[in-house]
Amino acid sequence: MDILKFLTAGSVDDGKSTLIGRMLYDTESILQDQLEAIQNSSRKNDDGSIDLAILTDGLKAEREQGITIDVAYKYFQTEKRKFIIADTPGHIQYTRNMVTGASNADLAIILIDARKGVIEQTIRHSYLVSLLALEHVVVCVNKMDMVDYSEEVFEKIHADYHSLAIKLNLHEVTFIPVSALKGDNIVNNSLNMPWYKGKSLLDHLETVPVREMDALLPARFPVQWVIRPQTEELHDYRGYAGRVASGAFKVGDTIKVLPSGMKSKIAKIETFDGEHAIAEEGKSITMHLEDEIDISRGDMISEAERQPIVSNLIEADICWMDTRELDTSATYFIQHNSKLTRCKIQEILYKVNINTLEKVNADAFGLNDIGRVEIKTADELAFDPYETNKRNGGAIIIDSRTNVTVGALMLRAAL
Amino acid sequence: MDYLDQLEAEAIAILREVAGQFEKPALLFSGGKDSITLVKLAEKAFRPGKFPFPLVHIDTGHNFPETIEFRDKLVEKLGEKLIVGYVQDSIDQGKVIEQTGKNASRNALQTVTLLDTILEGKFDACIGGARRDEEKARAKERIFSVRDEFGQWDPKRQRPELWNIYNGKIHKGENVRVFPISNWTELDVWNYIKRENIELPSVYFAHERDVIMRNGQWMAASEYLNMDEEDIITRKKVRFRTVGDMTCTAAVESDKDQIDDIILEISQSKISERGARMDDKVSEAAMEDRKKGGYF
Numbered sequence: 201m202d203i204l205k206f207l208t209a210g211s212v213d214d215g216k217s218t219l220i221g222r223m224l225y226d227t228e229s230i231l232q233d234q235l236e237a238i239q240n241s242s243r244k245n246d247d248g249s250i251d252l253a254i255l256t257d258g259l260k261a262e263r264e265q266g267i268t269i270d271v272a273y274k275y276f277q278t279e280k281r282k283f284i285i286a287d288t289p290g291h292i293q294y295t296r297n298m299v300t301g302a303s304n305a306d307l308a309i310i311l312i313d314a315r316k317g318v319i320e321q322t323i324r325h326s327y328l329v330s331l332l333a334l335e336h337v338v339v340c341v342n343k344m345d346m347v348d349y350s351e352e353v354f355e356k357i358h359a360d361y362h363s364l365a366i367k368l369n370l371h372e373v374t375f376i377p378v379s380a381l382k383g384d385n386i387v388n389n390s391l392n393m394p395w396y397k398g399k400s401l402l403d404h405l406e407t408v409p410v411r412e413m414d415a416l417l418p419a420r421f422p423v424q425w426v427i428r429p430q431t432e433e434l435h436d437y438r439g440y441a442g443r444v445a446s447g448a449f450k451v452g453d454t455i456k457v458l459p460s461g462m463k464s465k466i467a468k469i470e471t472f473d474g475e476h477a478i479a480e481e482g483k484s485i486t487m488h489l490e491d492e493i494d495i496s497r498g499d500m501i502s503e504a505e506r507q508p509i510v511s512n513l514i515e516a517d518i519c520w521m522d523t524r525e526l527d528t529s530a531t532y533f534i535q536h537n538s539k540l541t542r543c544k545i546q547e548i549l550y551k552v553n554i555n556t557l558e559k560v561n562a563d564a565f566g567l568n569d570i571g572r573v574e575i576k577t578a579d580e581l582a583f584d585p586y587e588t589n590k591r592n593g594g595a596i597i598i599d600s601r602t603n604v605t606v607g608a609l610m611l612r613a614a615l
Numbered sequence: 616m617d618y619l620d621q622l623e624a625e626a627i628a629i630l631r632e633v634a635g636q637f638e639k640p641a642l643l644f645s646g647g648k649d650s651i652t653l654v655k656l657a658e659k660a661f662r663p664g665k666f667p668f669p670l671v672h673i674d675t676g677h678n679f680p681e682t683i684e685f686r687d688k689l690v691e692k693l694g695e696k697l698i699v700g701y702v703q704d705s706i707d708q709g710k711v712i713e714q715t716g717k718n719a720s721r722n723a724l725q726t727v728t729l730l731d732t733i734l735e736g737k738f739d740a741c742i743g744g745a746r747r748d749e750e751k752a753r754a755k756e757r758i759f760s761v762r763d764e765f766g767q768w769d770p771k772r773q774r775p776e777l778w779n780i781y782n783g784k785i786h787k788g789e790n791v792r793v794f795p796i797s798n799w800t801e802l803d804v805w806n807y808i809k810r811e812n813i814e815l816p817s818v819y820f821a822h823e824r825d826v827i828m829r830n831g832q833w834m835a836a837s838e839y840l841n842m843d844e845e846d847i848i849t850r851k852k853v854r855f856r857t858v859g860d861m862t863c864t865a866a867v868e869s870d871k872d873q874i875d876d877i878i879l880e881i882s883q884s885k886i887s888e889r890g891a892r893m894d895d896k897v898s899e900a901a902m903e904d905r906k907k908g909g910y911f
Contacts (some may be wrong), residue, residue: 201617201618202616202617202618202621270770270773271755272751272754272755272756273797273798275748275798275800277800282618284798297775299775299777300776300777302779303777303778304779321818424628424631424632424635425631425634425635427661427664429663429664429665434663437663441631441660441661442631443624443627443631469725472659473659474740480616482616482621483616484623484624484628486624520767533784535780535782537779537780538635564775591778594777594778594780595780596777596780596782598782598784603782603785603786604774604782605774605775605777605782608775608777
């Protein structure tokens, strides 16, 4: 069994929390004591039925205001798959939360209110999904019960969204008409919409193939830690510990250490459980090389053939996540995999109006702004363009005064 | 990759980030199944080297004797360092006052001992076994969760956490709580324990025990539980699904003494794991409030 991580994007009024609550409820993922807690809650739907949205509200302020402020993670499983939901708020002021949730998701569910169709926030959510390069998009046209389960309404939204998807380069888009409140096409196929021949939402989530192309990516291994027991019997033991970011490494492969450029061969791949001939993406391993070279945390071991870009002048897309504006004269930290170094965000090339997708000039760059910047780093980074390999193309900006994470970077190219 | 392999690889990577980013980390060890799982993951992350951190146990003095015995044996087998902070010391120093009454527990007091132990050890990162599926305030917890000088968690000022990049930069006096098994569910932990053949304290398996009924739950009769004439001691076959203090952990009636049966029983259970924790039942936001105060 594997894990599918997905994100739900929508606003308070789209019924996002109700959708998640419905999935948990209909897959019997809610236990008796949790259900009792909801039933005892004062919040009810208009018809007196329990409000499933409460299931995803974690914090006091959220329950009081009936909104989602932060990313909440929910877990459930069926016989076919395990699921991790990143429930993120959809309002523009929470763009950074959605970006955060999307950074670790394989799939995004975009909710559209059937009565409203494609609106500004649909564009915003879809833009973020394309910026973070999510593999799959599911457009759930919700509240179909409010439009008499009309096929015509659904088809109109389908057509409208299709042209947006082309503009945003979203390839894998699936459309499902649902009513989260009534449970239509969430777990079971709806009897109210016989014209819809596709899968229910859960059926789709259970069967959609993910990370199929990953094996073809170039091999990347950021070194996190060097294991050196320095005991008598393990006097010369020197193992490079880390997690394979992308691709696969085999014993005997020629590798290159970056940024130094030194070459060697893989002598041994091991874990606590023994030696392995190969290590694929996602595996946490310890690697041994044939030659003794100086490697420490922050270095990148790459396959020798397809190398990453190595540069200290980088063009990147950025999402700003702090209330304090981006300062082009300040020195920040940049963290890219295990590499931490100082940097300057030298120039803001443009800002994107994420509701209209227009590029605009930016004098100031504040919370939730997204745009393109030029960065100069103290040490060189060994990265891949985010759109080709997101495991080695994402980075964060840390404010050196507050230590807070203030920006998310999608690295694009060397300058 | 199988889901347990995926969760394991993520947890190992998080532990190695702690080693790489912090000067003086510690692993908070409670003797429960989650922290025992963390120890196994630490072996996987750092062997044949030593752990780059000691184990730290906050001993309330009200632990199950089986847990303490297990702890000492495990530490000896690992050959790693154990630091114990005693709640009794905090009481003796007058820093906390023992609760009175029938439902008295040292659960709340241990936060003070924990913060003192962190301060004394100058620990800048504390690894814990909390999981997001346990409780709704925990569902919003970061994997690297920054605490201020007072040990406080501020849910509204959490750092965004993107991709597999964890920001452990802090100011002096602050520390980071790190939760490598954030994305594991209760069943994942049990399935992992089974797969890896991890040894657990005997209280997790069915055994005969003197218990009394409190607020609809079976509590272990012990010298730490304030009892009066109304409390009737009965002998039952029970096991514990979650193990904290004897005063705040309820037993479940069960005759399951094999891990396969326990896994089956849990997967069919209609009650959540923390349903057996009296400390969570105080109010809807009991966990959120305690976390803000510096709790695990």
